[in-house]
Amino acid sequence: MTRAVLALALLTTACATPDPDPHTLKLVTDLTILAHARPPGPAHARDVASALDDGRLDLDTFIEQLLDAHRLGRKAKDVILTPAGVVKDGQPVPRRTLKTFEEDGETIYTVGSQCTLDDVEEVRPWWSRKKTVKVCAHAHRPEVRTSEDGRMCGASTMLPGAEEGCGCGPRLMWCVRDEDQRKAMLGSLRAEVDETVAYVVNKDLPLEQLFLMNATVRNRHVETIYRRSAVAAGADPKLLDARGFTSDNRLAPRDELVEGQHAGILTSAGLIFSSDALRGVMREYYGHIWCARTSSSGVTTERVLGLDVVDLRVGDGWQQLAAMDICTDCHARLDYGMQFFAGYPSSTMGVDFRPDKALPGTGPLYGAHIGDDRGSDLLTPQGFARIALSQPEFGECMAEKVVGHVLGDSATPDDRDAVLLAFEDEHTYKAMMRVALHRFADHARAAPMDGSTPERAPRPGLQDDGDEVIPEDAVALSADLVQAVDNHCAHCHDGIDQVDLTGSHLTRPMVGLMLEKVAFGAMPIGPSEFADTDRKAFVEAAVHSLWTAPDARAEALAFFEDGRLAHPAHGFHAAKSAVVSASGGSPERPVRSLQISVAPKDRFYTPGLAAISGMVGLDACKNAGHTGAELEACVLEATDPKRVIAGSVD
Numbered sequence: 001m002t003r004a005v006l007a008l009a010l011l012t013t014a015c016a017t018p019d020p021d022p023h024t025l026k027l028v029t030d031l032t033i034l035a036h037a038r039p040p041g042p043a044h045a046r047d048v049a050s051a052l053d054d055g056r057l058d059l060d061t062f063i064e065q066l067l068d069a070h071r072l073g074r075k076a077k078d079v080i081l082t083p084a085g086v087v088k089d090g091q092p093v094p095r096r097t098l099k100t101f102e103e104d105g106e107t108i109y110t111v112g113s114q115c116t117l118d119d120v121e122e123v124r125p126w127w128s129r130k131k132t133v134k135v136c137a138h139a140h141r142p143e144v145r146t147s148e149d150g151r152m153c154g155a156s157t158m159l160p161g162a163e164e165g166c167g168c169g170p171r172l173m174w175c176v177r178d179e180d181q182r183k184a185m186l187g188s189l190r191a192e193v194d195e196t197v198a199y200v201v202n203k204d205l206p207l208e209q210l211f212l213m214n215a216t217v218r219n220r221h222v223e224t225i226y227r228r229s230a231v232a233a234g235a236d237p238k239l240l241d242a243r244g245f246t247s248d249n250r251l252a253p254r255d256e257l258v259e260g261q262h263a264g265i266l267t268s269a270g271l272i273f274s275s276d277a278l279r280g281v282m283r284e285y286y287g288h289i290w291c292a293r294t295s296s297s298g299v300t301t302e303r304v305l306g307l308d309v310v311d312l313r314v315g316d317g318w319q320q321l322a323a324m325d326i327c328t329d330c331h332a333r334l335d336y337g338m339q340f341f342a343g344y345p346s347s348t349m350g351v352d353f354r355p356d357k358a359l360p361g362t363g364p365l366y367g368a369h370i371g372d373d374r375g376s377d378l379l380t381p382q383g384f385a386r387i388a389l390s391q392p393e394f395g396e397c398m399a400e401k402v403v404g405h406v407l408g409d410s411a412t413p414d415d416r417d418a419v420l421l422a423f424e425d426e427h428t429y430k431a432m433m434r435v436a437l438h439r440f441a442d443h444a445r446a447a448p449m450d451g452s453t454p455e456r457a458p459r460p461g462l463q464d465d466g467d468e469v470i471p472e473d474a475v476a477l478s479a480d481l482v483q484a485v486d487n488h489c490a491h492c493h494d495g496i497d498q499v500d501l502t503g504s505h506l507t508r509p510m511v512g513l514m515l516e517k518v519a520f521g522a523m524p525i526g527p528s529e530f531a532d533t534d535r536k537a538f539v540e541a542a543v544h545s546l547w548t549a550p551d552a553r554a555e556a557l558a559f560f561e562d563g564r565l566a567h568p569a570h571g572f573h574a575a576k577s578a579v580v581s582a583s584g585g586s587p588e589r590p591v592r593s594l595q596i597s598v599a600p601k602d603r604f605y606t607p608g609l610a611a612i613s614g615m616v617g618l619d620a621c622k623n624a625g626h627t628g629a630e631l632e633a634c635v636l637e638a639t640d641p642k643r644v645i646a647g648s649v650d
Contacts, residue, residue: 020049073198141167152350189270260380291397340384404600566604585624
């Protein structure tokens with residue numbers, strides 16, 4: 001059924017349309033929020049739900065409409081990329097803002113001190129293709145590019161403005177005209193990432209292209225930053241005109257100073273400088289493409305001092321660091337990966353690509369440790385991407401992000417397998433979302449309608465009757481649990497980190513803590529082959545060690561195997577949008593919260609989310625003009641938990 005046919009059908013039957021089933025209406029709202037990060041309009045939601053109820057619209061068609069909408073791609077970045085590290089404020093946007101003063105009726109630009117008209121130079125700045133401005137000579141200094149120790153102007157340690165050293169450079173390229181221009185450039189850097197993700201998703205391209213293709217979607221501000229690198233390396237400053245680019249975003253290829261310099265959004269102007277140092281950038285990249293996390297488990301002061309070395313993080317010592325026993329789990333992956341991006345310096349050394357620092361030849365890439373060789377390629381960002389994206393971790397990570405976003409903690413092994421299979425078949429975001437949204441709908445329709453929830457299991461550390469605390473008694477671990485702890489836990493928790501999980505007996509509180517951490521995914525951390533079946537077996541073995549009474553064991557298993565009691569919730573921005581939509585107004589004050597960085601699998605309706613909903617709802621309802629009893633009614637309606645909870649609420 002086409003959109004036009006659907007629209008006509010809805011229009012011609014609107015007057016006779018009965019109220020839709022509440023569960024269908026909730027499903028329509030949830031699916032729209034999951035796909036587009038905002039709820040549908042109330043009238044549209046009712047019309048679609050009614051059409052689903054009476055058969056004028058089928059679920060497949062509705063989901064395809066959600067997948068075909070341009071907004072799907074606009075919000076995909078929040079699913080595909082890890083929350084942290086997306087365009088750090090101040091990099092690589094020029095960090096020095098020009099100031100002006102008047103001299104004999106002339107407006108003069110400067111950084112640092114003022115000057116006389118005798119020390120003024122006329123410059124055509126990077127933001128203008130025709131007009132010139134007057135600048136103090138010490139604030140210009142186009143001939144100064146680097147310091148004696150190799151730092152480049154524009155670096156955090158080489159900012160323009162000192163009486164000696166860097167000025168704003170050729171065409172003032174290391175300075176911004178004013179704070180409004182700085183904000184516009186930062187917004188442009190973020191838009192390059194957002195719009196490039198949207199392009200790949202909406203065109204239904206393989207997700208590998210997001211991290212491989214040369215072209216990005218960008219405007220003149222971003223193009224100027226790319227061209228600044230060429231000028232810093234000696235090219236004609238006329239390049240900064242960025243002809244062919246305007247304030248509008250468009251898809252365009254990027255010129256390369258070294259073959260293979262660009263690899264999709266990995267070398268976007270904002271992401272490549274999303275941390276102060278390249279090692280931090282690589283940490284974020286592995287999170288984006290492999291869902292890999294760093295781990296310090298087992299690393300203690302005693303063990304580090306026992307290495308008998310001083311500093312291996314700089315110079316050639318990185319190879320020794322990457323091979324060391326307690327370091328290799330992270331540094332083999334990070335430090336060898338860094339070599340492919342050597343042309344991109346730390347922000348203390350520069351904020352422009354440096355072709356003279358790019359490494360020649362080929363190099364290896366490692367996975368979990370120095371023994372986990374994943375192949376070799378040219379030491380360029382493109383070479384890195386070719387190896388990294390060909391690994392099974394990439395598809396598994398993309399599938400896990402979609403599963404976490406749509407299904408959250410309620411996802412089953414079958415759900416994960418189905419979404420991963422969709423990636424393996426088509427390699428696209430739409431294919432995975434299609435499967436995940438259908439699975440969400442299946443779960444929602446199968447949910448109990450009586451509002452029942454499992455009762456909380458007895459707390460670990462209590463006897464089966466729940467009366468007497470047993471603080472120090474020893475719990476005998478089954479052979480299966482001893483083996484699971486040895487396989488997945490004891491390599492880190494062997495006593496050296498103050499936690500010893502070796503042996504056949506542990507205290508009841510410790511076994512309870514192990515059960516909680518493993519059941520809810522907090523452990524093991526870092527790269528792991530801990531499959532869902534392994535996690536389930538671990539939980540069952542721990543429960544049997546902690547509780548002996550059959551009823552208590554059943555309650556514990558129902559809780560720890562099925563997940564937390566809290567309802568799963570939509571993401572931070574989507575939840576705010578749902579509350580605002582229901583209020584009929586708009587909030588005047590922005591709300592910021594650490595909730596934005598919560599991983600999809602950990603998004604639940606918590607007191608914190610409830611408080612934020614209340615703040616946003618109250619602000620929006622006041623802005624809609626409500627007062628007194630009307631204000632109270634508006635806030636109660638807008639902050640109804642069902643608006644931000646994902647799934648059935650009875």
